Amino acid sequence: MSTNTYAYYPGCTLHSTAKEYDVSARAVCEKMGVGLEELKDWTCCGASSAHTTNEMLAITLPARDLRTAEKMGKPLAVACAMCFNRLKVTEHELADKGKLEAVRALVGGDFSNTAEVVHLLQILYERRKTMAISKPLKGLKVASYYGCMLVRPYEITKFDDPENPQMMDKLMVTLGAQPLDWDFKTACCGASLPLTRRDIVLKLSHRLLAQAQQLGADCLAVACPMCQFNLDAYQEAINQEFGSKIKMPILYFTQLAGLAMGLSPHQLHLDKHIVDPMPALKNKGLA
Amino acid sequence: MVTTTAVTPSPVSDVRTFVEKQSGQRIFDCYQCGKCSAGCPIDYAMDLGPRQIMRCIQLGLKKEVMQSTTIWLCVSCETCSSRCPAKIDIARVMESLRILAAAEGSLPAEKHIDLFHRTFLNTIRRYGRAHEFTLTATYTVKSRNLFANLGLAKTMLSKGKLAIMPPKVEGSAWVKNVFSKTKSTRPENPTTVKAEGMH
Numbered sequence: 001m002s003t004n005t006y007a008y009y010p011g012c013t014l015h016s017t018a019k020e021y022d023v024s025a026r027a028v029c030e031k032m033g034v035g036l037e038e039l040k041d042w043t044c045c046g047a048s049s050a051h052t053t054n055e056m057l058a059i060t061l062p063a064r065d066l067r068t069a070e071k072m073g074k075p076l077a078v079a080c081a082m083c084f085n086r087l088k089v090t091e092h093e094l095a096d097k098g099k100l101e102a103v104r105a106l107v108g109g110d111f112s113n114t115a116e117v118v119h120l121l122q123i124l125y126e127r128r129k130t131m132a133i134s135k136p137l138k139g140l141k142v143a144s145y146y147g148c149m150l151v152r153p154y155e156i157t158k159f160d161d162p163e164n165p166q167m168m169d170k171l172m173v174t175l176g177a178q179p180l181d182w183d184f185k186t187a188c189c190g191a192s193l194p195l196t197r198r199d200i201v202l203k204l205s206h207r208l209l210a211q212a213q214q215l216g217a218d219c220l221a222v223a224c225p226m227c228q229f230n231l232d233a234y235q236e237a238i239n240q241e242f243g244s245k246i247k248m249p250i251l252y253f254t255q256l257a258g259l260a261m262g263l264s265p266h267q268l269h270l271d272k273h274i275v276d277p278m279p280a281l282k283n284k285g286l287a
Numbered sequence: 288m289v290t291t292t293a294v295t296p297s298p299v300s301d302v303r304t305f306v307e308k309q310s311g312q313r314i315f316d317c318y319q320c321g322k323c324s325a326g327c328p329i330d331y332a333m334d335l336g337p338r339q340i341m342r343c344i345q346l347g348l349k350k351e352v353m354q355s356t357t358i359w360l361c362v363s364c365e366t367c368s369s370r371c372p373a374k375i376d377i378a379r380v381m382e383s384l385r386i387l388a389a390a391e392g393s394l395p396a397e398k399h400i401d402l403f404h405r406t407f408l409n410t411i412r413r414y415g416r417a418h419e420f421t422l423t424a425t426y427t428v429k430s431r432n433l434f435a436n437l438g439l440a441k442t443m444l445s446k447g448k449l450a451i452m453p454p455k456v457e458g459s460a461w462v463k464n465v466f467s468k469t470k471s472t473r474p475e476n477p478t479t480v481k482a483e484g485m486h
Contacts, residue, residue, distance in 0.1 A: 012417035016450040017443065029290035043415045043458040047405040049365065050411075052385040055309070056469040061411075064461065082423040106465055153376065162369045191362035195426055195436065196399040197332070200360070204328055233439055272446055 004121070005035035005070040007115075009014050010086070011080035011225070012044055016079070018225035020269035024254040025079050025120055027268065032127060036077060039068045045086040048192040056102070062090040063103045069115040076117050081149035081224035084119045092156045116220055117148060119159070121223050124257055125167045128174040134262035136176025139284045142256065143180045143217040144168035145208070147227040151186050168221055168253055170171045175260040176188060180215050184208035189230045198237070203231050206238045218280045219249040221256055228252065237251050249277030251279060259286060295379055302349040302387070302457050309383035316373040323367035333357040334396075337367050337377050344380070358384040359397035406480040412466045415459030420451050 012023035029036050042065050051058035055212040066087065069076035078084040094100045094113040104111050124131075144165075160167045165186065169179035187208055190201030209231060212220055223227045232250040239246055250273065258268045265287050272275055279285035303314050317338075324336035335355045336342065336359070343352045361381040363400040387397060395401035410418050425437055430440045443449040 012454075013419070015454065016419050017448045019448060041456055042326075042456045043456060043462050044411045044417050046411070047417065049407040051406060052363070052382050053389050053408060054469055055386060057465065058470060060465050064458065106468060121446060138439045148364040148366070152369045154369060186366075188362060188364040188366065191364065192403070193400070193431075195364060195423065196397070197360070198435075200332055201330060212326065226484075233443070237451075272441060274446070284405070 003075060005074055006040045006077035006118070007072045007074040008036035009042055009065055010038065010070070011074055012047075013225040015080055015227075018252075020272040021051055021228070021252045022067070022252060022259050024252055024263075024268045025066060025226050027202070027263055028254050028258045028261065029120075030126070031215075031258070031263065032124075032131060034123060034127070037072065037074070037157065038234050039072075039076075042068065045282060046085045046104070047082055049085065049206065051086070051089070056248055057081055058086070059090045059093050060103050062087045063111065063113075064112065065108045066090065066115045066117070067107050067111040069212055070113075071169075075163060076115050077120055078117060081119070082226055084117065085149035087117045089184060091115070091244045121150070121167060121168040121171070121174035121235065121253060122159070124253070125171050128171050131174060131257070131261060133176060133258055133260050134144055134208050135286065137172075137256060137260050137284075137286060138176050140177040140256075140281075140286060141180055141218045142172045142177045143182050143215065143220050144185060145220045145222050145227060145231075146186050147186050147222070147224045148186065148191070149224060161243055169222065171253060171257070172221065175256055177256065177260075180212070180217055182211055182215055182217075184211055189227045191226060191230075194230055194234065198234075201230050201234060202238050202241050205234060206242050206244065206246075209235070209238065209248050210242075210244060210250060213244075213246050217248065218284065219251050219256075219277060222250055223253055223255045224281060235275050247275055247279075249273060249275050250272060250281050301382075302347060302352055303344050305387055306344055306380055306383045310376065310379040312375050312377075312380055314341065314344050314375075314380070316375055317345065317371075318373060320372060322370050324374065326366045326370050328364060329360050329362065333360050337381075338360075341375075341380070352384060353388060353391075354396055355362050356382070356396040357399040358388065359395055359445065363370060389441065402426065402429055408466075410485075412463055413459070415455045415456040416454040417460040418450070418453045420449050421453055 010022050046058050046061040082212045146165050150159045151165050172179040190204040194201045227252050255268045321338045324330050324338040327337050328335045335357050340357050358381050363378045365378045368378045409421045
């Protein structure tokens with residue numbers, strides 16, 4: 001990764017429910033001298049719905065965005081873990097010449113599937129030694145939660161160990177925080193089921209939040225808007241359902257990086273979360 | 288539940304041929320070790336576990352597979368796929384079964400999940416990007432569960448995290464077009480898929 005400027009694909013949620021991810025990602029990258037040029041007129045990758053309904057649709061929707069990045073001649077930085085996964089799968093599937101031909105006809109001819117897709121966590125991880133840490137997150141116990149979409153399937157995302165990834169943990173060490181060793185780094189939170197089978201989301205999210213709490217985590221670090229939403233927005237419902245008393249802030253790794261680099265809670269939109277992270281941060285003298 | 292005594296395994300199975308073609312996975316590579324079911328976070332809520340689904344496909348039990356809740360509850364977390372010692376992408380198999388269900392218009396065992404995904408795709412078709420407000424509102428009305436998400440929606444609105452106005456992108460016309468063009472590339476009807484022999 002020699003480039004300093006990336007084409008940037010925020011994905012749909014970063015314009016609404018995950019606004020703080022977008023804001024903190026841009027702020028941190030600016031501070032690090034990494035340019036993010038948002039793809040012009042990007043469209044949805046199809047998320048968790050297209051690929052279980054129509055395969056051609058599922059590889060054509062992301063291909064349009066891959067084509068835009070290819071034309072910009074820059075690697076494509078992706079924030080949302082789900083988008084990252086779908087873009088990677090598409091890149092992989094289009095190695096098949098027949099599929100590439102079919103997709104090319106739909107995205108408008110000149111497209112060779114050469115754009116390199118990287119996740120923001122990879123960018124920060126690889127540049128972690130160059131980060132100017134002015135306010136180390138001393139004493140902050142962080143449970144790094146990678147979820148599913150970054151690490152699986154490894155053959156396609158080529159991200160990190162799918163059972164025990166380390167990238168976010170090592171980034172947390174650089175930030176001065178204390179990463180926790182725990183069981184649920186890559187366990188599913190319930191994904192796209194909150195509106196349809198809320199009971200499953202509550203159960204799966206509860207078991208991982210409960211262990212993080214038991215281990216004394218001050219917060220979870222996440223890289224996926226869907227995970228963030230499930231774990232943050234449904235925590236009250238989880239407590240009601242299981243009689244637990246969990247108050248676990250769910251922060252994007254970019255927000256934690258921003259804090260350590262001296263950005264203010266306001267600049268990082270820390271007030272956007274349902275579970276207020278300020279008490280935990282103040283408790284450690286970090287805000 | 289599937290009992291082996293009640294089953295006559297068919298030498299050529301329709302559903303298997305379709306799944307293998309659609310997913311590129313070799314169904315008879317599965318030797319029923321059960322690692323997929325052991326690791327599946329949602330196995331507890333499924334009527335047939337992933338291992339049972341694999342066995343049903345091997346045996347050509349199309350009805351059992353298509354009527355299972357499994358193919359709808361799977362969220363493609365890929366835990367099974369990444370652990371399968373036979374290197375079968377089982378999540379991909381589940382995905383192909385849903386594609387088959389969509390192609391055949393079969394009645395989903397988890398109709399709300401099916402409704403959610405269809406509503407989601409309709410939102411993209413309309414705006415070119417997802418729009419949570421439209422999605423939640425439409426889904427809520429269609430699923431006739433009007434108050435389930437009210438409290439949370441209010442909280443999200445008060446946090447300024449739920450955009451009310453839908454996104455406006457030039458690419459939405461292209462997206463609409465792709466939706467209609469890819470309709471014709473639906474998977475072949477499995478009943479017309481040429482039968483292949485056993486492995």
